[in-house]
Amino acid sequence: MDKLLIRGGRQLHGEVRISGAKNAALPELCAALLTDEPVTLENVPRLQDVATMLKLVRNMGVVAERGHDGSVRLDAGKLSSPEAPYELVKTMRASVLALGPLLARFGEATVSLPGGCAIGSRPVDQHIKGLQQMGAEIVVEHGYIIAKLPKGRDRLRGASITTDMVTVTGTENLLMAATLADGETVLENAAQEPEITDLAEMLVRMGARIEGQGSSRIRVQGVARLHGCTHRVVADRIEAGTFLCAVAAAGGDVVLRHARPDHLEVVLEKLRQAGASVTAVDDGIRIHSAGRLKAQSFRTTEYPGFPTDMQAQFMALNAIAEGHSQVTETIFENRFMHVNELVRLGAKIQVDGKLAVVEGVEALSGAAVMATDLRASASLVIAGLVAAGETVVDRIYHLDRGYDQMETKLRGIGAEIERIGA
Ligand SMILES: CC(=O)N[C@H]1[C@@H](OP(=O)(O)OP(=O)(O)OC[C@H]2O[C@@H](n3ccc(=O)[nH]c3=O)[C@H](O)[C@@H]2O)O[C@H](CO)[C@@H](O)[C@@H]1O
Numbered sequence: 001m002d003k004l005l006i007r008g009g010r011q012l013h014g015e016v017r018i019s020g021a022k023n024a025a026l027p028e029l030c031a032a033l034l035t036d037e038p039v040t041l042e043n044v045p046r047l048q049d050v051a052t053m054l055k056l057v058r059n060m061g062v063v064a065e066r067g068h069d070g071s072v073r074l075d076a077g078k079l080s081s082p083e084a085p086y087e088l089v090k091t092m093r094a095s096v097l098a099l100g101p102l103l104a105r106f107g108e109a110t111v112s113l114p115g116g117c118a119i120g121s122r123p124v125d126q127h128i129k130g131l132q133q134m135g136a137e138i139v140v141e142h143g144y145i146i147a148k149l150p151k152g153r154d155r156l157r158g159a160s161i162t163t164d165m166v167t168v169t170g171t172e173n174l175l176m177a178a179t180l181a182d183g184e185t186v187l188e189n190a191a192q193e194p195e196i197t198d199l200a201e202m203l204v205r206m207g208a209r210i211e212g213q214g215s216s217r218i219r220v221q222g223v224a225r226l227h228g229c230t231h232r233v234v235a236d237r238i239e240a241g242t243f244l245c246a247v248a249a250a251g252g253d254v255v256l257r258h259a260r261p262d263h264l265e266v267v268l269e270k271l272r273q274a275g276a277s278v279t280a281v282d283d284g285i286r287i288h289s290a291g292r293l294k295a296q297s298f299r300t301t302e303y304p305g306f307p308t309d310m311q312a313q314f315m316a317l318n319a320i321a322e323g324h325s326q327v328t329e330t331i332f333e334n335r336f337m338h339v340n341e342l343v344r345l346g347a348k349i350q351v352d353g354k355l356a357v358v359e360g361v362e363a364l365s366g367a368a369v370m371a372t373d374l375r376a377s378a379s380l381v382i383a384g385l386v387a388a389g390e391t392v393v394d395r396i397y398h399l400d401r402g403y404d405q406m407e408t409k410l411r412g413i414g415a416e417i418e419r420i421g422a
């Protein structure tokens with residue numbers, strides 16, 4: 001099993017190219033299931049989750065080819081089975097995004113329940129309830145969501161759906177299903193993340209009629225069929241945010257090319273309040289950080305609030321900043337697993353339910369630590385970059401799920417980091 005070996009204490013200087021967003025690419029790969037015409041996605045990040053999604057759609061009969069230029073061409077003209085088996089779904093929750101498109105286009109879908117995962121129980125009841133409101137008959141049996149249209153119907157029907165909470169993949173599943181439904185669908189309490197707007201833009205290119213993406217009410221007028229398109233995946237705001245925290249913590253001056261400042265406003269503001277200089281530059285964001293930063297309290301909430309996917313990385317920064325901070329996690333019930341590992345590196349953090357209280361220390365010291373989930377891994381890498389001596393991060397398969405060549409990019413700006421075998 002691969003590990004990362006980091007020798008801390010180097011400042012970071014230069015330029016990093018931010019990749020396409022994991023959380024946009026995954027639903028967009030599923031959106032290709034909505035049409036029998038070829039779809040080309042550009043700027044698709046090289047990640048394990050993307051490889052898993054390609055395996056999943058190929059397993060259904062989709063012809064999917066990766067180009068050398070970061071593009072993926074998908075042809076879902078003929079499908080052998082509208083099914084997502086447990087073996088593939090268990091490694092990636094986002095597989096549930098196949099449910100809406102399959103049901104909308106083929107009138108049936110069998111998708112394994114994703115099950116719980118490290119950061120929380122993460123049910124998909126809102127996806128199921130919304131599709132039922134659109135007329136689907138759904139049973140959950142032997143760990144599978146088995147969905148079909150009632151006899152005599154060949155399309156879902158538009159509906160007014162208010163989800164009990166804001167759900168990102170729930171909104172995406174219902175949005176994709178609604179594009180081919182009969183009549184109008186209104187999604188109330190919709191998630192507003194930039195990845196949803198990007199997905200909606202792709203669907204519009206395919207001929208969908210959508211209004212209100214990026215707001216909490218999305219209206220969709222269903223159409224009888226969608227066509228192929230070429231779409232460029234939006235830049236990954238969480239990858240950008242992770243590099244921003246790395247530079248803020250380690251010190252240095254770095255330009256993140258392709259990063260979108262408008263997608264990271266709350267994080268950028270926190271970094272500025274901490275004392276870093278953060279500016280929008282041509283096609284990117286520049287961060288300059290010198291000296292010890294000031295700790296910042298924050299509370300994770302849905303977009304446009306502070307992203308839960310940035311909580312662990314910012315906590316690593318707070319761990320070595322000056323002063324106390326309070327970090328409140330409101331989205332997932334078990335997303336503080338990095339805390340014990342940061343403590344192994346010398347951080348002082350106490351957790352009480354949804355609240356972590358961080359007392360900034362002057363220095364961390366390298367140690368062997370274990371990654372427990374994707375963003376926890378990133379926070380350990382950031383802590384390793386500032387810790388004195390060597391840090392070895394184990395179980396980095398979590399990191400590989402969602403970061404495109406992280407260690408190569410970090411090495412490119414001066415970090416001492418290498419991948420080592422077991
Ligand atoms: C592939 C992808 O885009 N993943 C992102 C997506 O995950 P994901 O879409 O799974 O997260 P949700 O927005 O659905 O989850 C928000 C909250 O709602 C709960 N919930 C959700 C659906 C449901 O049917 N029932 C229910 O109870 C969840 O358990 C969680 O507590 O948004 C999260 C919140 O920004 C991010 O951390 C993930 O990186």
Ligand SMILES: C=C(OP(=O)(O)O)C(=O)O
Nearest residue numbers: 023093094309374375402
């Ligand atoms: C939690 C995340 O991803 P996923 O929903 O794919 O598990 C994430 O990207 O931080």
